[in-house]
Amino acid sequence: MxxxxxxxxxxxxxxxxxxxxxxxxxxxxxxxxxxxxxxxxxxxxxxxxxxxxxxxxxxxxxxxxxxxxxxxxxxxxxxxxxxxGKGFPKPLGKRIGVLVEDAYIMAALALRDVIKGKVAYFTGNEDLGLMLQLLKEGDNNTVSPLEEFKFSEFSSIYIIGSIDFIKPFLKRYGAKENITIASLSKVSCGLGFCGSCILGKTGKRLCVDGPGFRLSEIKEWVKEVVHES
Ligand code: FES
CATH class of the missing domain: 2.40.30.10 (Translation factors)
Incomplete structure (x- = not known):
């Protein structure tokens, strides 16, 4: 497009x-x-x-x-x-968990519109949880606090937010094939030429190669994140 x-x-x-x-x-x-x-x-x-x-x-x-x-x-x-950008990679399987930070709520909702089946949302913010519920009135998706997220319950997991929001999950779960991340952190020109959004040694740019990536596509960057103190 x-x-x-x-x-x-x-x-x-x-x-x-x-x-x-x-x-x-x-x-x-x-x-x-x-x-x-x-x-x-x-x-x-x-x-x-x-x-x-x-x-x-x-x-x-x-x-x-x-x-x-x-x-x-x-x-x-x-x-x-x-x-x-290219958007999100397609989900694997049918049990979809979405961990979402405040400013990324619309990306999470857009994802729901193309997924057949149920999406479980997890958010750290009560007000956004309420908003997610209001916007999705009448469907069978769920909204829960972030602390209730259980990795093993999902075939595909999307973590959508700033890099700071995403990092603790990378440290906890590593470069799992079924995790997709998406972020606009560090995006400055948005068109692929300034280099401010490059993910470490992978050379991939959030703005034109992403902003959604399966972790298997950016393993080297995940390793850098996992090992940084
Ligand atoms: S924001 Fe400039 S290259 Fe991605």
Missing amino acids: TSKYFSAFINSSIKLEKGKVVSFIPKKAVEFDPGQFFLISFPKNLRGFSFPWRVKKSIVFYLNSEALNDNYELPKYAGLIGPL
Whole structure:
């Protein structure tokens, strides 16, 4: 799916934790796969990278405080560039566990839309847990605290969040084939040329080669993480 520039109108926004859930109506229909992301650019130099989730004609993002101004007021228009990256690798098997950090909630929800069967979400944040439940009203997916996650119960595990969120799980489980990680940490240009998002000796870039990777694809980087103090 090739990237495009387009503009979008803000449909609604809700303050949530340290950011905002913002729904946009794009001028033209926009296609993307789960795990692909967008650059969102507002007038006055506010900008940020974020994962989209589709709700009818709207695209919904969670924008953290870095992409917002001090009073969290947003102009009516935004420019979007995307979709960027390759998205998530496909799950293995049918029992899917998703460990998700606050700002990555939309990526987790987009994943649910393409998975047949049940997704079990785990989050460390009560407010987000509530939001996940509200957004998924009427289906049979579950939301639980992170502490209740049990590795052996799942055929595929997605850990979606900042690198700091992901690292403790890598140290605990190592480079297991059935774990996929996804992160926008360190993404700066988003287009593959600045090198700021390279994962150690693998040479893989989060922005264009990912942002989702099976751990078997980035074993060397996982080893570096596991052994760092
Ligand atoms: S963010 Fe610049 S290469 Fe990935």
